[in-house]
Amino acid sequence: MPLAALRSLDTLWFQVAGTVCNLACTHCFVSSSPTNHTHEAMTLEEIVPYLEEAAALGVREFYFTGGEPFLNPEMEAILARTLEVGPATVLTNGLLLDEARCARLAGIAAGAEYSLDFRVSMDGYDAAANDPIRGEGTFERILAGIRNLVAAGINPVITVTEVHDENASAAGKRRFFALLAELGIARPRLKVLPLFKIGAEAERSATYASWQVLRDGDAADGDWDHLQCSSCRMVTDQGVWVCPILVNEPSGKMGATLADTLDPFPLAHPACWTCHVYGVSCKT
Ligand code: SF4
Structure with a gap:
């Protein structure tokens, strides 16, 4: 069984909204939804000790995801506190980015x-492609959130998945760039992510085949440093997991504190195959 050593703990993730979301996207590998309480939202008080431990361990950057992070009533205070320690990125569906919130976020960033960076998720360059995955009417609501960010002087990264083959094609990317230009973004930032065949996505399409697992010889030199888990950990309200992908897997939990989670991790889950084959890194 391959083992991924923690080369250095560069990146710390927070499941800051738990698994609760205002959407229930059909490809969500965490199966987040309005009724999924597998993990609950984290309070500022719960997060601060991890920030302090992270600073002592040399963590360089922080990521916030869920669920939808802006469902967390303390999200802005959490960001302000995090930015005392290092750079922060929020992964959001964009629906709660009204004008007032975007102005406050710009103020937090300026001070x-x-x-402070933002990633806004969408799954198509029009409603016909996006809404069957994210929900009726979401395309227009996502665009409204992006417009509000742009008006506040923030240029978000747009993240799309390969839920449609076209999203990763040159033609598809041109359509996204044209859409972002219409929204006033002169320098578009687009990131295309592969799908993990777990959670809701396993029900929408298919789960992994038995051969889709990692074996010792799959990394020619036995070096797994290209995987996210060689440089990150994920904090939830229930402890520290190896990475953002396996938060619903009991085997992904490594301990209660960051210090508990510095050992190598066995790459036994089929999702690890996706990370290796597609070179997945949520942070780049
Ligand atoms: S799912 Fe990816 S990041 Fe998580 S343990 Fe497996 S290889 Fe590492």
Whole structure:
């Protein structure tokens, strides 16, 4: 069984909204939804000790996901506190980015020593492609959120999945760039992510075949440093997991504190195959 050593703990994730979301996307590998309480939202008080431990361990950057992070009533205070320690990125579906919130976020960013970045998810360059995955009417609501960010002076990264083959094609990317230009974004930032065949996505399409697992010889030199888990950990309200992908897997939990989670991790889950084959890194 391959083992991924923790080369250095560069990136710390927070499942800051738990698994609760205002959407129930049909490809969500965490199966987040309005009724999924597998993990609950984290409070600022719960997060601060992890920030302090992370600073002592040399963590370089922080990511916030869910669920939908802006369902967390303390999200803005959490960001302000995090930015005292390092740069932060929020992964959001964009639906709760109204004008007032975007102005406050821009203010938080302007007053911080470190950078604050946003990733807004969509699954098609029009409603016909996006809404069957994310929900009726979501395309227009996502665009409204992006417009509000742009009006506040924030240029978000747009993340799309390969739920439609076209999303990863040159033609598809051109359509996304044209859409972002219409929204006033002169320098578009687009990131295309593969799908993990777990959670809701396993029900929408298919789960992994038995051969889709990692074996010792799959990394020619036995070096698994290209995997996210060689440089990150994920904090939820229930402890620390190896990575953002396996938060619903009991085997992915490594301990209660960051210090508990510095050992190598066995790459036994088929989702690890996707990370290796597609070179997945949520943070780049
Ligand atoms: S799913 Fe990916 S990041 Fe998580 S343990 Fe497996 S290889 Fe590492």
